[in-house]
Amino acid sequence: MIPTIRCMRRFSAKSSVVNKLVNVLQPSPCEARETKLAEFFAIYNKQMGAATCSNIISDVISHLAIQTPENTALWTFESKGKAHPMLTYNDVYRQSCQLANVLTGKQYNLKQGQAVLVILPHTMKERFLLLLACLQTGLVFCPYDPKELTEIGISQRIRQLTIDCVITDEDNLEMVRHCTYNPLRPLTKGVIMKGSGSELTPVSWNHLIQTANSLDSQYTKMVNTNPNMPVMRFLSNKQNVIQYSQEYLSTRLIITALWLSKYKVPNLVWMTNRTDIMSMAPWLFGSSIFCFESENLKTMFDTLKNYPIDAFCAPQVNYRMLEDEQQQEEHKTQLQQLFSFEPISADLKAQWLSLTNLTIHDDYAAFNNESKLKYFPNNAHQMADHDFEEFEQQIN
Template sequence: MRTLVKSWIPQCLWILRSPSRSFHGNNRLLTSQIVSYYESINQCKKELPEYFNFASDVLDEWARLEKDGRKPANPAFWWVNDKGEEVKWTFEELGSLSRKAANVLSGACGLQAGDRVIAVLPRVPEWWLLNVACMRAGIVLIPGTSQLTAKDISYRLQASKAKCIITSDTLAPAVESVLPGSLKSKLLVGQGSRDGWLNFKELLVVASADHQCVKTRSQDPMIVYFTSGTTGFPKMVVHSHSSYGIGFAISGRYWMNLTPSDIMWNTSDTGWAKSAYGSVFAPWICGSCVFVHHMPQFKPEVTAETLSRYPITTFCTAPTAFRMLVQHDVSSYKFPSLKHCVTGGEALNPEVFDKWKVQTGLVIHEGYGQTETVTICANMKGTKIKPGSLGRAVPPYDVQIVDEHGAVVPAGAEGTIAVRVRPWRPFCLFSEYLDNPEKTAASVRGDFYLTGDRGTMDEEGYIWFVGRADDIINSAGYRIGPFEVESALIQHPAVSDVAVVSSPDPVRGEVVKAFIVLAPAFVSHDPEKLIHELQQHVKKVTAPYKYPRKVEFVQDLPKTTTGKIQRKVLRSKEWANV
């Protein structure tokens, strides 16, 4: 970017913004360029620019290249819904509209740089405008999923000390029931109107497109996400302008394989950090088009039809959603433009990886990250993929497996997946847990930030996920990861979907319990015989001690709107009366 003087940032843009540079089909070339780029990042990793703003330094730069005819003709943003409605913006149009939106926030809403704003919105175009508008105005955005209850919203408003809330006319009644007196303004996105609320659409029409972007420092807070832990209320994870704004350059280009010619569809809900990963920062720093299908819930048939109808080149969804797609059997669909698939958020079963490849001819590149991080490790395009692994470390992260004392364990040994933070803390790691120095300090042990996830690393540096620390089942001294048991069960033709959690046991402390959704052809089978058959199947596929001693057949599993299984709901039910 023109305004950034540190050596690796111009190199980043040189790679990302050159449409003529083709990396497809030449793994040796791509691998050597990845290595070269990694080295430049590591050499300059301490030299962040003093000032950085994603809106002015990235989006406005793409708008300039677009105007000069030096960028492919793809839009910056492409939104559709099931009603046939469609919205397309170029980078120039995104810039103009986001400046108007920034003037709405600074003017009618009375907000200043550093103020915090909670946005609880579904996948509507305004959510993307407001993301960029907050960057331009130096306002700290706090996204929230539309599934939040009034109690959830109340906690977030009180904890964050937000000065404004932005939501839809559908959610406004719930918000009104818990509003604190500290709010400066309430902004309504939608067609309706309510007393005491400002209407975003009306204000946007009359707002000026003349806005001077606030000069934000690289380490100034830009976005806050609420994330749940194993105990207590959700924590507030703070990310700076540089951590997300620059931190996704590598994973965007080399994991998601994005260029200015690509159209990226990520199905994540707007309330989750994965939406920032795949629907804002990674695609836009690469000059790609962000594609959005406004689906209230994930539906495999609608997803397959969308991939067939639109020229989507890169697709990202949760592993559970990929599982639903292969169960739907997408082999009869044609995805003429799709060339690259990525996933994250939970571990991907090798069985799903194999079925997707058979049905589509495409491989799924799994990656791993958290709300507190950008992508930590991934199966990069052009490198060897090991199905079932999370891939290798993504620079500038040094990822290791450590024991309870923070010491690195040998290859193959299980421990906590951790990121080295001493002597240098990676710039793309979160800044802090807001107003919670104890939790911030507790996240570090020795020289490492602890992810809270268990895993192993093989001799080649590939990370293998075992499970969340709080998901691990400790049965009579045997530590069992639910993912491995689920992977074994999903290979049986009787199993359509499965979730494995711990269940209390008077002898072993806890045992493995499997909640199973049966395939239609097996619903009428004798349940006792089928349970025994499934238990024997797991004993053969994996270590015998890992088989589920308890099995419950259910109609469906609790999932998020993006298709991720909510094991904690099932686990809480199992342990409720203990």
């Protein structure tokens, strides 16, 4: 009877924290927002010590799948620019649970703490879903950008990140297959095929989505989470192993969400940065994430014109596209906010202001440092250890 009571208290605490967070991020006057924030962090910091709310993003997705199941959560594109069907919050919750079940099921049989190397484009919906699946199951998500893919890079990551499973798509299958054959240390391997009826030629590569579609759309296995357990691991550009804990991931997500909603809560956010933590932050305030890579300024503004995007968050390289345009034309969009995690020069800001009548908000670093001291004094030092590596990874 006692374990049942403890379990009920844990879920009650999670629900309380998630409800407070959702309430904080709703549109409200500045003074009311500060009061809500104080109430939220009073509960959140207390519960973090009890490990009841370390997986904040999965809890929020589960909450929104019940409260607003038909609201759009994710909009992604294939490499050729063809849009995938939009995923609702119910879709994201259901499909991530199916992937969680297949990763920990009989075919993959992965256990909490084991590491999954995911070699998928940043704009692929399965990358988001696999990250959520890993968070639910206690697996360690290890991302690798296909644009930087090399045989040496694959081998380094398998060895240095202690990889137990490799997942990729058809475009990168041959190179990954060549680097993952090791009879002395066999890896679990999965591939995401473009067509559900496709046949697999490589032996031992399981069709991940085909298997997932046949499984339960809820994940009910208990995972013993704690704030210090690893949830993400990757190699920096200096080949250092960087590892994020549950606590670091949750606090960084909350800070990023607060920054993106500081002036106004957006509806559809185009996230062009390649940092997985940052990309998921809009979900904390119930917004939709738009994920697409534009090659030039024309493609960028055509996209902004054709879709109801009201917030654009991008690194310097995207904003610098404006410098290459010889003749600036008026672009009619629904944009209301511009963001950058990196500092933008005054001249470039002036160009964008002239073109869009919007100011680029590039004060993330200052907001991040202020928020860590204000809201997370107990783990500010740990977060500082990772900040430089994370931005280095993003910029390059």
